[in-house]
Amino acid sequence: MGEKKKKIVKTIKVDVDKCNGCRACEVICSAFHATPKYSSNNPARSRIRVIHDPLKDVYVPVYAGEYTAAECNGRDKYTIDGKEYDECAFCRASCPSRDLFKEPDSGLPLKCDMCEDDPPQKEPLCVQWCITDALTYEEREEEVEEEVEREEMEIGVESLANKFGLQKLMDTVARMSMKG
Amino acid sequence: MRYAETGFNLEIDLSRGNIERVATDPRDTELYLGGLGTNAKILWDRVPPEVEPFSPDNLLIFATGLLCGTPATGCNRTIVSTISPQTLLMAYSMMGGFWAPELKYAGYDKVIFRGKSPNLVYLWINNDKVEIRDASHLQGKGAVETAELIKEELKEPKAQVAAIGLAGENRVYTASIEQGRSSASRLGIGAVMGDKGLKAIAVRGTKDVNIARPAEYLELCNEVLEYIKDREDKPVPGVMPILAGLGSPKEMAVHDEKWHTENFMWGNSRTRRKGFWNEEIEKAWTETLENVRTRLISCYNCPMKCGAIISVPGISTYMMKCFSKLTYTMAAFSDLDFGFKIAQRATEYGVDGFSTPQIMAFGFELYEAGILTDEDFAGCPSDNEGKFYWLLDRIVRREGIGDVLANGTYWAAQQIGKGAEAYAHNNIKKHEQLPLKLSMLNPVYFLMYATGEKVNITQIEGSFPQAPFATMEEREDFVKDWIQVPDEKFKQYLLDWEFRGENSNPYYPTVEMSCEIVDWQEMMHYIDDALGMCAGLSSFPLKPPYHIHNFPTLISSGAGIDMDEAGLTQVYRRNRNLVRAINVRRGLRRKDEKPPEDHWKKRFPELETQLLDAYYKFKGWNNQGIPTKESLHELALDYVSEDFLQRGILTDNEGTPSKETSVETEKK
Numbered sequence: 074m075g076e077k078k079k080k081i082v083k084t085i086k087v088d089v090d091k092c093n094g095c096r097a098c099e100v101i102c103s104a105f106h107a108t109p110k111y112s113s114n115n116p117a118r119s120r121i122r123v124i125h126d127p128l129k130d131v132y133v134p135v136y137a138g139e140y141t142a143a144e145c146n147g148r149d150k151y152t153i154d155g156k157e158y159d160e161c162a163f164c165r166a167s168c169p170s171r172d173l174f175k176e177p178d179s180g181l182p183l184k185c186d187m188c189e190d191d192p193p194q195k196e197p198l199c200v201q202w203c204i205t206d207a208l209t210y211e212e213r214e215e216e217v218e219e220e221v222e223r224e225e226m227e228i229g230v231e232s233l234a235n236k237f238g239l240q241k242l243m244d245t246v247a248r249m250s251m252k253g
Numbered sequence: 254m255r256y257a258e259t260g261f262n263l264e265i266d267l268s269r270g271n272i273e274r275v276a277t278d279p280r281d282t283e284l285y286l287g288g289l290g291t292n293a294k295i296l297w298d299r300v301p302p303e304v305e306p307f308s309p310d311n312l313l314i315f316a317t318g319l320l321c322g323t324p325a326t327g328c329n330r331t332i333v334s335t336i337s338p339q340t341l342l343m344a345y346s347m348m349g350g351f352w353a354p355e356l357k358y359a360g361y362d363k364v365i366f367r368g369k370s371p372n373l374v375y376l377w378i379n380n381d382k383v384e385i386r387d388a389s390h391l392q393g394k395g396a397v398e399t400a401e402l403i404k405e406e407l408k409e410p411k412a413q414v415a416a417i418g419l420a421g422e423n424r425v426y427t428a429s430i431e432q433g434r435s436s437a438s439r440l441g442i443g444a445v446m447g448d449k450g451l452k453a454i455a456v457r458g459t460k461d462v463n464i465a466r467p468a469e470y471l472e473l474c475n476e477v478l479e480y481i482k483d484r485e486d487k488p489v490p491g492v493m494p495i496l497a498g499l500g501s502p503k504e505m506a507v508h509d510e511k512w513h514t515e516n517f518m519w520g521n522s523r524t525r526r527k528g529f530w531n532e533e534i535e536k537a538w539t540e541t542l543e544n545v546r547t548r549l550i551s552c553y554n555c556p557m558k559c560g561a562i563i564s565v566p567g568i569s570t571y572m573m574k575c576f577s578k579l580t581y582t583m584a585a586f587s588d589l590d591f592g593f594k595i596a597q598r599a600t601e602y603g604v605d606g607f608s609t610p611q612i613m614a615f616g617f618e619l620y621e622a623g624i625l626t627d628e629d630f631a632g633c634p635s636d637n638e639g640k641f642y643w644l645l646d647r648i649v650r651r652e653g654i655g656d657v658l659a660n661g662t663y664w665a666a667q668q669i670g671k672g673a674e675a676y677a678h679n680n681i682k683k684h685e686q687l688p689l690k691l692s693m694l695n696p697v698y699f700l701m702y703a704t705g706e707k708v709n710i711t712q713i714e715g716s717f718p719q720a721p722f723a724t725m726e727e728r729e730d731f732v733k734d735w736i737q738v739p740d741e742k743f744k745q746y747l748l749d750w751e752f753r754g755e756n757s758n759p760y761y762p763t764v765e766m767s768c769e770i771v772d773w774q775e776m777m778h779y780i781d782d783a784l785g786m787c788a789g790l791s792s793f794p795l796k797p798p799y800h801i802h803n804f805p806t807l808i809s810s811g812a813g814i815d816m817d818e819a820g821l822t823q824v825y826r827r828n829r830n831l832v833r834a835i836n837v838r839r840g841l842r843r844k845d846e847k848p849p850e851d852h853w854k855k856r857f858p859e860l861e862t863q864l865l866d867a868y869y870k871f872k873g874w875n876n877q878g879i880p881t882k883e884s885l886h887e888l889a890l891d892y893v894s895e896d897f898l899q900r901g902i903l904t905d906n907e908g909t910p911s912k913e914t915s916v917e918t919e920k921k
Contacts, residue, residue: 093558095551096351100324104464104471111467114324115358117459126410127433128401128570130547130562177459204482204556 078219083187084211085136085200092132092207094125098199105188105198117177120185121199124162131158134208136199137174138165140182145170255279256465257320257812258287258362263383265376267449268309268368272383277362283814284889287319287362289345289782290828292334295365296343297831297893302838306338306441307424307448313366315356315415315454318785320811322357322462324474326481326798327790329354329553331415331432332782337440339426339661340682340708342836346442348415349552349559349787350435352456355413359458370450373422377407378456388452393419395601396431397571403455416453417443418603420649424448425659427605427612434550434560434572438605439709440684441661465813473807480798481556481790489795491727492718499797500557501789504578505549508539513576519583521614522679522688538589545593557789563593571597577606583688584610585641595641602649608661608685613644615662615676616654624671629654661685679849682841684708686849694759694853695719696767699861700868701774702848704878706832715793716774717743721750721757737800739773739818746770759857764864768871776825780804783828827888830873830880834893837902843869843877879903 099116106120107113116122121136148160148170167174167182174183188197195201196210234242264273277291285291292314304310313335320328331353337344356364359378373388391399400414413432420428421443428443429436437443464470481499488497493512495502511530518525545565549558550572560574573596581599582592599609617640619625631653633643647655657665662677662685679686681702687710697717698710705713716737722728725748732744746766751757762770777792777800784804791799799807801818809816833841846865850856869876873884882903885894897903 093549093551093556095553095555097326097554097556100554104324104467107461107467109467111324111464111471113461113463114322115459115461117358118461127550127562127572128397130564130570132548202478204478205551205558 076219077216079214080217082213082215084213085187085197086209086211087134088207088209089133090207091205092123092125092134093205094123094127094132095205096123097202098134098208099123101198101202115177118183120174120183122173124159126159130156131162132207133158133162134199134203135163135165135173136185137167137183138185140167140184142169144168254463255282256463257323258282258317259357259360259462261361262363262365263361263378265364265366265385266368267366267370267374267385267451270370270385272385274361274383282319282812284824285828285831286780286783286808286812286824288316288321288330288332288785289334289779289832290824291363291783292316292332292345293343293828293831293835295363296334296336297835300336300835302840304336306336306341306445309367309369309449311336311367311445313442313445313449313451314363315352315366316363317353317357317361318781319783320807321785322354323464323811324471324554325786325807325811326474326477327552327555327557327787328785329555330782330785330787331356331437332785333430333437333442335442335445336839337442338424338444339441339664340684342682342708342839342841343706343832344440344442345707345782345832346430346437346439347782348430348432348435348437349555350413350432351553352413352415352432352435352454353785354553355456355458357458357462358460359456360460364454366449366451369448373450373452375403375416375451375453375455377403377412378454378458379407379409379412380458380460391452392422395419396421396429396603397433397569397601399453400431400433400455403453407455409455409457412455412457414453414455416603417446417451418601418649420444420602420604420659421447422452423649423651423659425604425649425651426661426664427608427659429603429605431600431603434574435552436600436603439607441605443603464811466810469810470807473803473810477790477798477803478556484796484798489731491722491731492720492795496719496795499790499794501559501575501787501793503559504575505542505546505561505573506558508535508542510535510538510579513579514583516689517579517583518688518690519586521584521618521676522611522686522690523618524586525690534588541589541593552787555787555790557787559789563597565593565597568594568597569601571600573600580606580610580688581641584614585637587638587641591638591641595638595645598642599645602645604645604649607687609645609648610641611679611685611688612648612658612662612665613641615665616644616658618676619669619673622672622676624669624673624676625654678851681848682708682845686852687711690851690853692854694855694857694860696759696762696764696860696864697770697774699759699848699853700767700771700864702852703846703865704771704868705775706829706836707778711793712788713778714774715788716777716795717770718747718795721747721752723752735796736802737796739776739801743770743773759855759860764860764867767864768868771868772871775829776801776822779825779828780821783824784808823888827890830885830888830890831893833874833878834880834885834890834897837879838896838900841878846878875903 098121099119102119104111104114124133151158188194200208200210316332332347334345375388396416396418399416415432424444426441429438430443514529547562550560564570581595648659663683666673666677728748781791791797805816882894
């Protein structure tokens, strides 16, 4: 058993009903992440995008999550209150299935870092610039059990032992080592 | 490196199908900034006064403002400039929305069209790839519909599209250019686009817009945002609700329409309906709005929710902003439900929501007066609402009497004759004005109506309150945090302004004060229009976040141009005079500068003459409203005075009155 440790969970709460589609979040995100800071802006580089289709009343701010090398088998499509959202509208991944969250020049994936800064920002910039409150920020503390991280091989060997029995596993290893 | 701007324009020759990317001169940015300023320079240089609006030699310029696409809140306007088929003068209608920033991200400051395409086409700008594409399959399609179809066929949902509807294709003088939630509507620029065979411009950009001094610029932007938040919590007391806050009037949000319905005129800008508003109507109209309005929406990078998505059951969804909500309703003496329904069709057709309803009401008035006949209205349904749909269809298709009315009330009246001219009573410079008729002449408004180059009052007013406050306490309260004034004296003007007595309209504000107030209001609009800043956060509302004291730093830190208040004032004056010069060269003179006769019940001819005399002098113009050689020299506009001298518009002897002309005679 590992020991209990406190961890901060950072959350951007998205209220799609309050989004007015102005994309200020995209402007300030891309400006903040420019080098030098604020020296340029370009929504195509933003780590938050408003997925929108005004005539269908669809406005979903989505901020970039993990890069994924492969797209999903099958896509998701949601209908909420009679409104049909685009495929993958709520997904945060930088994924081969779409051009979202990729550097326009290099295609390298973009990921939200919650505007890590020194000194720290009081809130991610997109939240600060969303004065219609479609985006709000929340931090909460969670207690997590910190386990000693095990090596990959140990995990693998353990699963083999669980499956075949430790004795059989040891016999096999011995036989393999004799063969050289 | 160029900052805030890209330093490149697109030059599109539609006759030859030629596309060029042209570097611009950074000295022009220093002299005129961008947007309206540099548009005016191009029109002056390249469109001589002989060029008719529907000539291939007329230019149609889609421009971003200098600071569009930077993080400055609300800086998103597209400034479209050309020669208007209605006024035969320069037109510079503008639209918010998302188009201008997208063009910047694609790497261009302006798109300049010349020539005419033999077939209907649209332009597709995708960063460095620019192509003229066939649009024959889009012929007759609605403006909103066209945008959707183009995004679909390009497989680019993120493209921003500005398009015309059938009205533009048919060169209706009130044709607009529509762009999602916004439109550039006034003065028939959509007709020029249609004349050029250009159905739409789609743009997608993924490049950076650079800032000269980033930290300083962002600090200013943050201050502006903080001010907006603060100001939203503190509406100005003692003024009508739509003037209390920021943004363009929040017509999509408010239910209380007592002020508009009882003070603006109904029908052909004739009938005032005092006592119209009651509980029953308020309840019905509130229900109507609540039922069709799906969401309040904004333009690019702006928290003000001035627009709305409108979904009337049974007809396709569209977007609306500002006052079109009531213009059709009031022109037809109908209700809000009708207003929303017909506005949907009008938006797809792409017509100006101010002029078009008035033109229709004018048509029916002529019919009632027997000037137009049953023959003109053959096939017209008899029910009130049906009549308006019918006439809208005729105008947009230019069928029968619609072909005449499609030229607006001024030209239609000329063509119809038989006394029809008296019914086109609400025009300035041939352009339909707000349906507003008042009692006592307001000297400030007199000057703005008479001399505004925008030919459209709501686009030039704003910084100074429209009416005095009733009590000294209210006035003192108002001026105490009035940081926007260019000079402290304006506070005193307001403090001393009374409803009655010596210090009231029409003799107060005095002639001199009126000149100064109008000049200040104009200055803020000209700066906005060069920067691409929305008037709703700057020149239009009371106590806005942007003003003459913070603009210079915004410009210098954003665009890297040395700028202070004196320098910015000089740029304003240069742009103001250049726009005037274009119109003077096209024949604009003093006699064109008059508000409708019935705009105020109480008129003061002597005072009005004094006001105009003084204002011209204040501006450095002669008594015909023509900028003098000396004042042009001061503004580094010597090339204008040289041209004026050559054409005999100015003479070397300032005392000699200039050649008498008028725009009137210029129409072929």
